[in-house]
Amino acid sequence: MKINDIINEIIEHDTIIIHRHVRPDPDALGSQAGLKEMIKHSFPNKNVFVVGKEDPSFNFLVRMDQINNSVYQDALVIVCDTANAARICDDRYSLGQKLIKIDHHPNVDQYGDIQWVEPTASSTSEMIYELYLHAKEQGFSINDGAARLIYAGIIGDTGRFLFPSTTKKTFQFAAELVTYQFDRTALYDGIYSMKDTIARLRGYILQHFVLRPSGMSSIKLTKDILDEFGIDPMETGQLVGVLGDVDGIKAWSIFIEEEDLIRVRLRSKGPVINEIAAKYNGGGHPMAAGASVKTWEETELVIQDLERKCLEYNK
Template identity: 50%
Template sequence: MKAEILENIKKYDRIIIHRHVRPDPDALGSQGGLAQIIKDSFPDKEVYMAGEEIDSLTFLVKMDEITDEMYEGALVIVCDTANSPRISDQRYRLGDKVIKIDHHPNEDPYGDLLWVDTNASSVSEMIMDFGLSGREQGLVLTKETARLLYAGIVGDTGRFLYSNTTERTFRYAAELIAAGVSTHEIYEGLYKTSEPLARLTGYVMEHFKTYDSGRVGSMHLTKDILVKYGVTVSEASLLVNAFSHVEGMLAWAFFVDEPDQVRVRIRSKGPVVNVLARQFNGGGHPRSSGATVYTAEDTQKVIEGLRRIVSDYTF
């Protein structure tokens, strides 16, 4: 599959790379890392990145301005996006061919060519794999590529703490560091915290709820709380794991009000939660999923469903 993707990249003169809405470090790291590999390896090609930007992550990479006409005859590659409705900038359909590169369960097999590896810690790890496998065919991995891919891997593994971290993850991380990555610079950029967010963290730690002897947790940040602390939805969502290390906790749900819906992030230390997420307009990894609800009644249903999953869970 990697060889076929490379052949398609060689074939097209213009390549536009997308990723999911509300991008995280892996979305931007894989998108930017792949773009950089193509630019460095094939200087004559036009390579663009599409999607909205998150202010806190523009230090990683910035998006390009793309007209509708630029999609004509272009190859489109979508990174780190399980479901087509979550692709940032739905103009991806205007391209000549679409390639999906992802590490989530392949519940929505969109695109003309798919490379899905659910064993990969991140799509940034997959792009590193792609770059290494294509070295003999002319692919180049520069320091800038290494910076982006390392940030993506760090983001999706929680600084190598999550269970998706493998021997391959560490091996690739070591190679990226050897390429000249400044780990201090990346950590400083990814984990710096504004004063409003730091104060909201205190609120979350004081007000999160627990159920079933602390095995299940939840937190709901309403519009009023976001306004009070001066924090955006995207910033607030960074606190999804704020209380995850509480002793005995196996799974938790983190709700954040958006203008017309409630965004739900569901996390787990063992129980499979993506089945629950799919019941509420979402999906994702077995232990890390997202969903969307619209009423207070549905937020309670998510919590009740999570409690059932945990109660049935055996180590």
């Protein structure tokens, strides 16, 4: 069983380095840092690190470690919540002795010596808690800090338990996690509260989105628009779901202009959109995915593909 293989590798290695995907969300950070806290609490003498570029909006949740390349020698490397190797944050992940993939996205890119992939799981954080349940007999334990991080990842990827990926297991795990001592109110505030600049941009999106008869919707956030509202492109993650409550929208795309590319965020309430993401240098879940293009002309191709998916879904 792959879970047992992962448990054995964690026990055998003295140094463990945990990665996740670029532009992290609560599940990426919750699974990554929650796993670190669990291992450190269980085995205080092990050297465990989390690495990757920080997103300042999530510094309240966890801070990353800074390590030299030499630390990777003989280390176990675990990558959490990352479907494609190209999206792993910090390309040193290949420098370790062994590589493990733990993820809940469709297993398109099968990297790693051990792969534990559960697309039916609500989140990778849910999988980390399941790992703990399997590993208790081998001396694994969790503390309040680990519970806080794992819970944060679960609520982040389930939309506070509203998304269809939420299962009976999800609620059971959450019920156990809330028995630990951490401030749930502060956690929710940290994840979901937004600055006034983000709130104003949210209003702009609701005023300017395009909606076609097929149910396809889109909005383009150029660098000029982001500058006008004083928004860094990394901060727009809070706005991905804004159009989800609009009646008549079946799938939508938000295009965010960054320094050297245009970020494509895709969401759906029915049509499968991760195939579109894969076509444009990305990937993800059937109903939530991301990609990137180089020009605004290419965004029109994404819109055409998304329109086609909505039309097919309507038949």
